[in-house]
Amino acid sequence: MSKLKSLFLIPCFILLSSVSVAQAQIPLATNSDGVPTLAPMLEEVTPAVVNISVEGKRVTRQRMPEAFRFFFGPNAPQEETREQPFRGLGSGVIIDAEAGYVVTNNHVIDDATDITVTLKDGRQFSARVLGRDEQTDVALLKIDNPRDLTAIQIGNSDAMRVGDFVVAIGNPFGLGQTVTSGIVSALGRGGFGPERLENFIQTDAAINSGNSGGALVDLRGNLIGINTAILGRGGNIGIGFAIPANMMKNLVDQILEFGEVRRGVLGVRGGNLTQELADALDISRTRGAWVSEVLADGAAERAGIQAGDVIVSVDGNDIQSFTELAATVGTMGAGRKVTLGVIRDGEAMNIDVELLEREAEAAAATMHAALQGAQLSAEGNNQGVRITSVDEGSPAHRLGLRADDIIIGVNRQRVSSVSELRRLLDNTQGVVAMHVRRGQSTLYLVLPN
């Protein structure tokens, strides 16, 4: 009887242990003494974080002293340019083991001619830059002949809350792989560089020089940020910043699809919603992006957004400030459809917007080799694409393009916008005949194959 009883305890036991096995998969594990430890999670994740060492040459310019001109006459060069070799160190994160894709910061690989990726197990690979973006400081590398790599799991950075535990993994001061822990100190930090798109996760996990490009992971080991910057000159003072993983992923997707970042543009100007502004507009909330001007023919105008609207969310995620709106939209990619939460006259509504391409930035060379040297922008009222400038002697100039020409068609198809021109050029095989309006007349220019 007692034997039978002990037998029947077994199914009970098996079921019980299956429960605890399911729970043991949660990475915040405890060691045999019941003390919490991050070690099991880190064992899984750290092989996906790599050291990056670069070599390159930086061009430094120096104005010639006046005395030179005195000695060498008026034809003496005004500037002296010097190439200086440099070496740099940083970190990176493997996001695709099979393809060998590594994410890092643009400032880690800027001006680099040789990039070496060193894995945690000591193996070294050379790598090349697939694409990079200065405004967000993100770069995507590809390891040559990748094999047996470990990729990180990318988490949902929008789900992070202030107070959540995070772990920074990187290569500070070239010491070798280092793990530091902390919490999310704040979200949506930005506005440090006026030219930049910033929506940082702030953390007190110690980040130092060399950590740049490394991983910020949650307790499950999922990537939630790319460590990028710190406040403080000497070193860490408990204030570090990471690019959110969702933003990084948007940029990587664009680089993989187009070979470059194609920023989405909403076409609004504005500022942060302040208490005074909220009072004046009779809005109960004080966080959001206030639209002061809607640019003509931009994505926002087409979707019906008006000056005075307050944008409070993008695809359901709260927007705290105009800086955050700019960074969120600016990294989503042209052509992307987003739903904006808008407050107008005290009423909340959702507006669907298709983001447009940042036209002013479109360098024609990225569309067709024969257009190199020309700068493009949209002509008003969808009348075509205006050539804003053409470099003398460039391929575009030799082709016959001149400033103020307007491209109105490609191979008998009408062109109304820069993104349309890009699409047509991408999809056209062989010779391209471009229909151009110059003043009162029109002409065809033939782009060589």
Next chain:
Amino acid sequence: MKKASHPLIQLIIKPALMGLLVAATVIGVLPFVSSLGPQPHVADPQPASYAQAVNRASPAVVNIYTESIRQGPFDPRPRSSLRLGSGVIMDSRGFILTADHVVSGVDEIRVALQDGRLMGAQLVGSDRLTDLAVLRIDADNLPVIPQNNDIQTRVGDVVLAIGNPYNLGQTVTQGIISATGRAGLAERTGGLSSGYSDFLQMDAAINEGNSGGALVNSRGELVGINNVSFQSQIANRATTGIYFAVPYRLARRIMQQIISDGVVVRGYIGITAEQHYNTNQDIRGLLISAVDPQGPAANAGIQVGDFIYEIGGEPIQSVNQGLDIVAETRPGEVLDVLFYRDVRPMQARVRISRLGDNQ
């Protein structure tokens, strides 16, 4: 054979069903059980986070901006200087604790709440020795910091510092209590040899602008008031990993005095002493190394070399404890002091004066 197998099967099936029933019950109940109380051996399905504590405490931590206008004799026009700090809303009447050095000598104080409200604040009073000040704002629906009067702060407790470093916006940093009872950081003044508060030492990073902000525990309860200025007293260059806060209970006492009296009045005895173990009597106490010749102790006949072991009926174990008893005695009241001169037990009745009056 058929009949014989029956009871056997019954025998097996009955406990088997019972076992499965028990198993099913345990599986069904177990998740609830683990969510009922802290179970360090079973990992919580939701990874640990301080988000809950942050949600409870952070709305009550305010940003403080001050402006002072100075015009020197040779300045053509007045110059204004701005200072930055943090503060903690202590009750719904609008009393805010902050650091004295954030608000002392300024012409205008403005308080920014986390919900976006920005308003002027009044200085109720301040205490230089603990570097605390109390402000008041006039507003409705104020978020108040969670407080626990019986709070016990131990070395190793997890703490979160909440404030506005460098005016970045509200920032939460995490660390542990590194030490308690750190004395002697505030300005040394009169009386006994050490300072007037026992500070908390921690490793949660605080920076310029964090002063006056909240230090809370993992439940979001106020543990202390952060103070950056003490850090610069122990090291000239930027230090990391060593920061200080005024403990909650001391801060609350100071605040209550400031609210009721406008100032903090401390008793003064006029001795300098150090902790000493008297081997002759086998007791702990204070050995007097100096007396203020005009002070209350000298007037009552206490001399250098006397060994004090009891003040106001309480056995004295440490300098800080004696300091606290004296400081909290109202000026004019009499404290009985028991001491040994050599091996002779003696007693003195000391009329406590007011700290700051006789130096």
